[in-house]
Amino acid sequence: MSGTVGPSLRFRALTFFQVALIVGSMFAPMASLGADPTASPDPTPSATAPDTTPDPTTSPDVTPAPDVTPDPAPTPDPTTDPTPDVTPDPTPDVTPDPTPDLTPEPTPAATPDPGPASPYLITFVAGTSPAAQSAVLAAAGATADQAIPQLRMHAVTMTDAGIAALSSDPSVARIDVDLVRAAEAAPGDPGYATQWALSKIGWDLAYGSVAPSGNAIVALLDTGVDASHPDLAGSLVGGTSVLDGSAGTSDPNGHGTALAGIIAAATDNGIGIAGVGYAGVRVMPVTVLGADGTGQDSDIITGVLWAADHGADVINMSFSNPGYSLSLQAAIDYAWSRGAVIVAATGNDGSSTVSYPAGDRGVIGVSNTDSDDALNPSSNYGTDVFLAAPGTNISATNVGGGYSMITGTSASSAIVAATAALLRAQDPSLSNGVIVNRLATTADAAGTVAQTGNGRVNLARALSSTATDSVQPAGAAPFGLGGPIVGPYVAAASLSDVTISSRLSNCTTVAAAFAYGDTVCAHSVASVTGGGSLPDFLVQWLNPSSVIVFTDTHASVANGATFDDSHLLTTLGTWTIRACKNAGCSGGNLLNSTSITISKANLTVTANNKTRAYGDANPAFDATLSGFKNGEILGT
Known part of the structure; x- marks a missing residue:
């Protein structure tokens, strides 16, 4: 095969947005939120590409809700009510008591004001x-x-x-x-109510609580972006068109504009929808696909290299083809070496056939899940899936200023790309491998490994992760077998409770009162929730002076495990036996406790019975003393 170059692969976009934009005209109330009233209809050409499977799919019955943003609540007047005037009326109209009580009425004690909440x-x-x-x-x-x-x-x-x-x-x-x-905390975007995917990935937990102070750029390799869309104002940085040398700020197809809105639509601006990258995330349009939604390897490779060389933190490629290309892999390897996180859609054929670039080494291949975390029937699956994200009925921006719903792995890929960008904006020092690891290890369990890889992305948990391990997606054949699978997230195992009871030395009979020198058994049963590394706990024995005399440690405790700890107690009074987490018994680590009483042992004197007659000498007799324990002293 040396010296022979096959025909250039053409990548088809995972949707034909012509259908979306034609049907999108039905969304007049929503479109009016951001459209120029004088704008002409979307200049989208009719579909001419050979593949007629739309991705994303436009749904005409999901017009985003009108603006229901509540008016700001009135600010309460911080001034407290004035103290009632208790000065006597200078001209009282009440006849004084002829025998007034000269003892002044005691002023009631003022109840301390806890202050406003x-x-x-x-x-x-x-x-x-x-x-x-x-x-x-x-x-x-x-x-x-x-x-x-x-x-x-x-x-x-x-x-x-x-x-x-x-x-x-x-x-x-x-x-x-x-x-x-x-x-x-909910943004003032009228379409936010329709964006079920945001709460699904924990976006609402992060927005208003986590404020990334840095910036991150998502290079969107696609059909271009309509820079005139009001909801994308301020959300774009300078890009390029590999096809015609322009800045990539026009979109004859609509696919790129839709994904740009999912990634970085302005949040809380009073119009349209909220982007996943709510702070510090901007889109760099890199046009590599034509008006028909397809593109050649050469243009895509050029776009990858251009993005990597122009500061892209994340590169999103929402297109696919089952043909593997070493040249495209080389471009992706270059972008990875430059620190970029690379994300791609797996495709919408409902097939397990590996597609590329999702299946390339270093690429996060993303499948499409619905609101129930089930794999969308149209989504591809298999060894090229590294993560999943919502991709069913996702709110997006349209060319010309409108909005619509789209379905497909393109939308899923955009959500993961925006999440990765938020991590970089939060901490610009993070390497791409650490970002990939955090995305994978914090994902929610969903479906099977073949369907969702490491699980469905969880934005809030990824932002809170402090993991420092680095992971590079292995890719599918011919270089990898998928994975690595380091997720999904499993809640750390923790002790929810340890019941503890005092028992006799046989560790069976429950008792609370013991004699001096008795051996006491503490029987404990652990309740453990979560998974991962199993927890440890302590059993501490405190004498009547609250001094810790004995400590028993139990490591790697499984749920339902039982333990018996025995000690001989020789101090009279009330003892406390308590179970605590391994860190000690302070600061909320005490799990349970019980008390026992140690009393003096009973002394028994037994004497033999001797008889004697009058005048006999005092007879000798035998006496047996019992009940002494461990050096106990007989009192008088």
């Missing part, structure tokens, strides 16, 4: 159980508004007195003023 974000230290968190908040009088378990964070309403109490609690890591209430 305000919203706060309370973050607990690692290892504080959910139950302990709730108990601490309840004790401080907090009104819980929202829990963010991934970050051990609670949005609460409480008074200054309650905040003062929490400030001294060792289990509380940080207290922040909640500048955005839970009800206001």
Whole structure:
């Protein structure tokens, strides 16, 4: 085969947006949100490409809801009601009592004002159980508004007195003023109500709570982007068209514009929809596909290299072809070496046939899941799937200023690309391998490995991850077998409870009272939730002076495991036996405890019975003493 070059592969876009844009004209109420009233209809040419399978698919019955953003709640007047004037009326119209009581009426003691309640974000230290968190908040009088378990964070309403109490609690890591209430955390984009995928991936938990301070660029290798769309204002950076040398800011097909909105539509701007990359994420349009949604390897390779050389943090390629190309692989290897995270759609043929570039080494191949985390029937699956993301009925931007719903792995790929960009914007020092690892290890379990790879992406958990391992997707044949599979996320195993009871030395008979010198058995049963590494716990024995005398350690405890710890106790009084997490018994780590009483042993004297007659000498007799234990001293 040396010296022979096969015909250039043409990549077809995973949708024909002509259908989407024609049907999109039915969405007049939504389109009016961002359209120029004088604009002419979308200049999308009719479909002429050989493949007629649309991706994304336009759904005409899902017009986004009208603007239902609530008016801001009125700010309460912080001025307290004035103290009632108790000065006597200078001209009272009441006849004075002829015999007035000269003893002044005592002024009632003023009840301390706890102060107004305000919203706060309370973050607990690692290892504080959910139950302990709730108990601490309840004790401080907090009104819980929202829990963010991934970050051990609670949005609460409480008074200054309650905040003062929490400030001294060792289990509380940080207290922040909640500048955005839970009800206001939803952006003011009218179409947000239709964006089910955002809450599915934990976007709503991150938005308003995690504010990336850096910037990240997603190079969108596609059909171009309509830069005039109002919801993309400020969301684009300079790009290029490999096809005609322009800036890539026009889109004769519509596919690229749709994905640009999914990735980075302006958030909380009062129009349209919210982009997944809600802060610090912008799109670099790189046109490599023509108006018919197809493109040649040479143009795609040029686009990959151009994006890598022009600072792209993430490269998204929502197109596929079952033909493998070493040249395209070389371009992807180059982009990986430049630090880019590369994401691609697996395709919409409902097939397990590997497609490329999703199946290339270093590429996150993405399949399409629905609102139930099930694989969409049209989605491809197999060894080229590294992650899954929502891709069914996804709100997107249209050429000309409108909006529509799309379905396909193109949308899924865009969601993963935007999530990867948020991680880079949050921490620009992260390598592409660390970002890929965090995406994979924090994903939610969904479907099978063949369907979703490491699972369905979870944006909120990925942003909270501190993992430093680096992972590069292995790719499918001819170089890899898929994976590596390092996900999905499994909640860390934790001790939810340890029951403990005191028993006789046989460790069977339950007892609470013991005699001096008895051997006491502490019987414990562990309840463990989650998976991963199994936890450890301690059993501590405290004497009547609250001094820890014995400590028993139990490692790698499985759910339902039982343990018997025995000790001989020689100090009179009340002992405490307690079970605690391995970190000790303070700061919410106490799991359970029981008390026992140690008393003096009973002394028994037994004497033999001797007889004697009058005048006999005192007879000798035998006596047996029992009940002494371990050097106990007989009292008088």
